[in-house]
Amino acid sequence: MPAETIAHSAGRPALHEPLWLRASLIGVALAFLAVFLLLPLILVFAQALGHGVEAYWEALVEPDAISAIQLTVLVAAIAVPLNLIFGVAASWCIAKFEFRGKSLLITLIDLPFSVSPVISGMVYVLLFGLNGWLGPWLVDHNIKIIFALPGLVLATIFVTFPFVARELIPLMQEQGTEEEEAAVVLGASGWQVFRRVTLPNIKWGLLYGVLLSNARAMGEFGAVSVVSGHIRGMTNTMPLHVEILYNEYNFVAAFAVASLLALLALVTLVVKSLLEWRYGDELAASARH
Amino acid sequence: MTIEVSNISKRFGSYVALDRVSLEVKSGELLALLGPSGSGKTTLLRIMAGLEYPDSGGLRLFGHDALDRSPRDREVGFVFQHYSLFRHMTVADNVAFGLDVRPRAVRLSKREIRARVMQLLEMVQLSWVADRYPSQLSGGQRQRVALARALAIEPKVLLLDEPFGALDAKVRKELRRWLRRLHDEMHITSVFVTHDQEEALELADRVVVMSQGRIEQIGTPAEVYDHPATSFVYDFLGNVNRFEVDVHDGIARLPGTTQPFARTHLRGDGAAVAFVRPHDVELARVNGHDVPNTGKVLGIHAVGPSARVEVDLNGIAIEAVMDRERLRDLNLSVGDRCVINLPQISVFGQQEAAE
Numbered sequence: 001m002p003a004e005t006i007a008h009s010a011g012r013p014a015l016h017e018p019l020w021l022r023a024s025l026i027g028v029a030l031a032f033l034a035v036f037l038l039l040p041l042i043l044v045f046a047q048a049l050g051h052g053v054e055a056y057w058e059a060l061v062e063p064d065a066i067s068a069i070q071l072t073v074l075v076a077a078i079a080v081p082l083n084l085i086f087g088v089a090a091s092w093c094i095a096k097f098e099f100r101g102k103s104l105l106i107t108l109i110d111l112p113f114s115v116s117p118v119i120s121g122m123v124y125v126l127l128f129g130l131n132g133w134l135g136p137w138l139v140d141h142n143i144k145i146i147f148a149l150p151g152l153v154l155a156t157i158f159v160t161f162p163f164v165a166r167e168l169i170p171l172m173q174e175q176g177t178e179e180e181e182a183a184v185v186l187g188a189s190g191w192q193v194f195r196r197v198t199l200p201n202i203k204w205g206l207l208y209g210v211l212l213s214n215a216r217a218m219g220e221f222g223a224v225s226v227v228s229g230h231i232r233g234m235t236n237t238m239p240l241h242v243e244i245l246y247n248e249y250n251f252v253a254a255f256a257v258a259s260l261l262a263l264l265a266l267v268t269l270v271v272k273s274l275l276e277w278r279y280g281d282e283l284a285a286s287a288r289h
Numbered sequence: 290m291t292i293e294v295s296n297i298s299k300r301f302g303s304y305v306a307l308d309r310v311s312l313e314v315k316s317g318e319l320l321a322l323l324g325p326s327g328s329g330k331t332t333l334l335r336i337m338a339g340l341e342y343p344d345s346g347g348l349r350l351f352g353h354d355a356l357d358r359s360p361r362d363r364e365v366g367f368v369f370q371h372y373s374l375f376r377h378m379t380v381a382d383n384v385a386f387g388l389d390v391r392p393r394a395v396r397l398s399k400r401e402i403r404a405r406v407m408q409l410l411e412m413v414q415l416s417w418v419a420d421r422y423p424s425q426l427s428g429g430q431r432q433r434v435a436l437a438r439a440l441a442i443e444p445k446v447l448l449l450d451e452p453f454g455a456l457d458a459k460v461r462k463e464l465r466r467w468l469r470r471l472h473d474e475m476h477i478t479s480v481f482v483t484h485d486q487e488e489a490l491e492l493a494d495r496v497v498v499m500s501q502g503r504i505e506q507i508g509t510p511a512e513v514y515d516h517p518a519t520s521f522v523y524d525f526l527g528n529v530n531r532f533e534v535d536v537h538d539g540i541a542r543l544p545g546t547t548q549p550f551a552r553t554h555l556r557g558d559g560a561a562v563a564f565v566r567p568h569d570v571e572l573a574r575v576n577g578h579d580v581p582n583t584g585k586v587l588g589i590h591a592v593g594p595s596a597r598v599e600v601d602l603n604g605i606a607i608e609a610v611m612d613r614e615r616l617r618d619l620n621l622s623v624g625d626r627c628v629i630n631l632p633q634i635s636v637f638g639q640q641e642a643a644e
Contacts, residue, residue, distance in 0.1 A: 178373035181340050184360045185367040186387035186442055196390070200377040 044262050047255035059245075059253035060260070067233045068241035068257070074149070075224075075237060076217040079156040083213050086157075087164025088206065092198070094165075095172030096180065109165050112158055120158045121226025124151055147229030152237065155223035160213045167209035168202055175201055207275060215268045219261055291316045291446060291478040292337060297346030299332055299502075306332040307343070308502040314446075317476045319469070321493035323483055325525065329502040330482045331450055337480065338367045338448050351445065366439030366477075370451040372431040374423035380434050381406050381419040387442035409437040412471075429460040436468075440477075449481035453488065465492055486526050490514060498522050520637040523564040530570065532605045534636060536561045541636050543603050548581050553636035561636050569633035570609035572598060572619060575626050584629045586621050602629050 049056050059065060090109060094102060112120060126132050128145040138145060145151045179201070183193045199206075221239040228235045230244065238257055245254035292314035299307040307329045314320050322330040335341040336348065339360030348355045355363055374383050382389075384406045388397055397405065410416040413433040423431055432452060439447060452468070453461040469492055472479055483489050489496045490510040498505045498513055498521070506518040517523040524531060534541040534550060537558045541551045555561060575583055584602040591597075596616040598609045607629065621627060 178369055178371060179375055181360075182367065182369060182373040182438075183375070183386065183390075185338055185340070185363075185365060186390065186438070187361045188386070188390040189361070192390045196386075197375055200375075 041262060041266075044255055044259050047251060048259040050255075051252045055252050056256045056259075059250075059256035062253070064233045064236065065241060065253070065257055068236045068238050069260070071149075071152070071236065072218050072238040075152050075156050076214055078153045079160060079217050080210060080214050082157055083160055083164050083217075084206070084210055086161065087168060087209060087213075088202075090165045091168035091172050091202075092194075094169055095175075096177050096198075106169070109162050112161050113166075117155075117159050117220065117222030118226055121155050121223035124154055124158075124223075124227050128154075146227050147231065147235055149235070151227035152224055152235065155227045156217050156220055159220050159223050160216045163213035163216060164206065164209035167205050167212070171202055171205040172198075204275065208272065211268050211272055215265060218264055291351060292480070293347075293349040294333070294337070295347045295349075297333070297336060297343045297348065299329075299336065299341065299343045305502050307336075309346070310499075310502070310504055312497060312504065312507070314478060314480060315495075317478055318494040319472050319492065320480045321483055321489035321496045322480060322499060323486060323489040323496050323525075324499035325484055327501070328499040330484075330497075330499050333499075334448050334450055334480060334482050337446070338365050339363050340367070364442070364445045366442065366444035366447045368432070368435050368439050368447070368449040368452050370454050372423070372428075372435045372455075374431055374434060374438070376423055379420050379422060380410070380415065380426070383423065383434060384409055384438045384441050386438060405441065409441055410434075412440075413437045427460075428456045429464055432456065432464065436471075440475075445478070447477050447479040449479065451482055451484070453485075454483070461488075468492065490526070498525065500525070517564075517635070520562055520564065523635060523637070528567050528608070528610075530565045530567060530607045532563055532607070534561050534563045535559070536636065541634075543605070546603060550582070551631060551634040551636065555636050555638055557638070559638075561638055563634050563636045565607075565631050565634045567597070567608045567610040569631070570600075570607060571630040571632065572600065572609055572611070572621070573628040573630065574619060574621075575628055582629045582631075583626050586623050586625045586627060588623060589616070589621065591616060600627065600629055 048059075060069075090105070093099070094106060125146055127134055128138060128151065129135050130139065130146070132146075143150075145154070179197050180193050183197045188196065218237075219239060220237075221243070224237055225240055225243075228237065228240055230236060230240055232244070236244065238261055242254050242258045242261070245251075245257065292312075294310060294312040296309045296311055297307055298305075298309055310329070310333060312333075322333060324330045332341055336343050337350075337355075339355070339358065342356070350363060350365075374380075375386065378386070381403075385402050388402045388405065391397075407416055407419065410419055413436060415430060415433055415437070418426060418430065418434075423434065426434065432455075436452075453464055456464065465488060481492070490513075493510060495507060496510055496513050497507050500521045506513050506522045508516075508518075513522060514526055517526060523529055533544060535544055535558075536542075536553055536555050539553055539555070540549045541553050541555075541561060541563060542548060543550050551563065553561070582602065584600040584607070587599040587601050587606065589596065589598050591613055594612060595610050596613045598611070598616065598621065600607050600609060609629075619627070
């Protein structure tokens with residue numbers, strides 16, 4: 001009977017798995033997420049608040065902690081805008097122009113992803129350190145880079161360099177150059193084309209890139225650890241401060257500062273999801289043509 | 290002359306896109322650049338707009354050298370195949386763009402721009418979508434917005450790259466007629482690129498047929514259709530029967546026969562290629578014996594106002610098109626023998642035909 005066949009095939013689509021299989025697969029995935037992602041996050045906050053809110057608060061307002069927070073914010077405030085400019089410039093020329101050495105440039109942009117952050121820190125020590133290539137010249141001119149703010153900024157820029165560019169290159173390549181061409185023929189100058197056509201088309205991708213870049217800039221440990229020198233209250237960023245406190249068995253303080261970093265990660269994710277939710281239509285519209 | 294293209298060549302790597310192309314576009318005409326993909330027609334159009342730069346040759350717009358002028362100073366309107374509307378702007382903002390980006394000294398006031406935009410949108414019959422985004426429009430609507438946007442800057446020349454290429458057949462036909470009317474009202478010199486011969490023949494005042502970076506023929510639609518200059522044009526424009534013949538002393542014969550088949554002005558003897566359009570193939574009933582050029586009916590397809598008859602002439606399949614009344618008068622059926630007359634045959638040398 002035809003009616004029966006239809007009902008039967010509607011009840012069991014071709015790609016339908018049995019219930020027990022679906023349940024166990026979903027269960028395994030959820031358990032994995034809980035153990036490896038959710039549990040550590042909860043533990044951070046549990047440890048931080050283990051001795052009461054007062055102890056937690058004291059750990060955060062302690063002068064060295066405040067100085068670490070300030071330094072972290074300052075480093076990110078310098079590194080992220082610079083990466084924003086570099087990232088946009090690099091993706092603009094990679095996506096919109098043809099030139100020799102383009103694939104080399106793309107590889108170079110990816111380098112910070114593939115190199116261990118410790119090595120990126122070492123490179124700067126070798127370059128600018130006391131015994132480095134430029135060390136003597138820097139000493140002569142009384143410029144401090146390593147074990148000072150410039151070194152921290154340089155290392156952070158290096159580590160976070162790919163975030164903006166990686167986000168933008170595929171987006172810009174997919175969008176092509178036709179809209180820019182249309183703008184030029186209509187009489188727009190180069191700056192007008194960029195500000196009124198290119199930038200609006202990439203703004204969400206750019207925001208993503210900046211958010212991720214910022215999260216990484218504030219959380220970076222390896223590269224910063226090498227160039228910082230760990231001078232308390234001077235060159236200690238939040239992740240380094242956490243390590244020092246932990247090594248001193250000051251668990252409450254360590255986890256209190258760590259909880260701030262975790263909070264930052266959560267805020268980043270929430271903002272990202274909010275953007276996706278609020279501007280989902282626009283995002284989809286700018287992705288398709 | 291509005292646009293003078295002289296000896297323009299352009300290569301992309303080892304690929305020759307344009308090979309010493311010269312062309313003049315008359316003031317107020319609607320000119321079609323027609324050719325298959327890879328014929329260089331779009332490259333030529335983009336060079337006119339300043340979106341590409343030729344390797345050699347010259348380009349003059351209204352008597353002035355245009356090559357040293359940037360696209361933004363050429364005062365051309367360009368309509369892209371995929372519309373290229375600014376996706377983050379409303380329809381009205383798209384149309385206003387060219388007016389908005391003008392230097393302050395020559396820019397219209399906001400109110401004047403808005404009025405002009407609405408006037409343009411009314412012209413393309415889309416004033417009711419002024420505040421929508423391009424993604425909310427159909428293909429045909431987007432293309433009309435693109436046209437309004439190009440016309441907003443009052444260009445001296447309008448360049449259109451496959452303007453109807455991405456639209457479905459019905460919309461394409463409507464838009465085509467509509468563009469022709471618009472052109473007749475505005476008299477703006479226009480050049481459009483197309484690979485659709487029907488579109489070029491129906492829409493254009495003159496057609497430039499291109500192939501492999503070269504111009505094959507320039508002429509009115511009737512000229513290029515009725516008197517193709519080269520075998521390529523014959524092949525490319527409309528349906529055509531193409532078969533090999535042997536030429537000797539100005540007489541073409543089918544290979545392996547002694548019967549004279551057609552006269553030709555071709556100099557030199559040897560193998561050649563003959564072309565004849567299906568509606569120029571005349572069929573007649575066989576009366577008596579020893580009639581030259583008889584063939585066998587292979588198939589009859591009578592759908593719509595015209596009928597298509599396939600006949601076999603010495604092993605060559607030839608397609609004939611006639612109206613259905615004529616077919617009824619002939620009273621042919623599959624397997625019948627019939628007389629095949631080819632009064633409108635054209636013969637081209639093998640060398641040229643191979644290109």
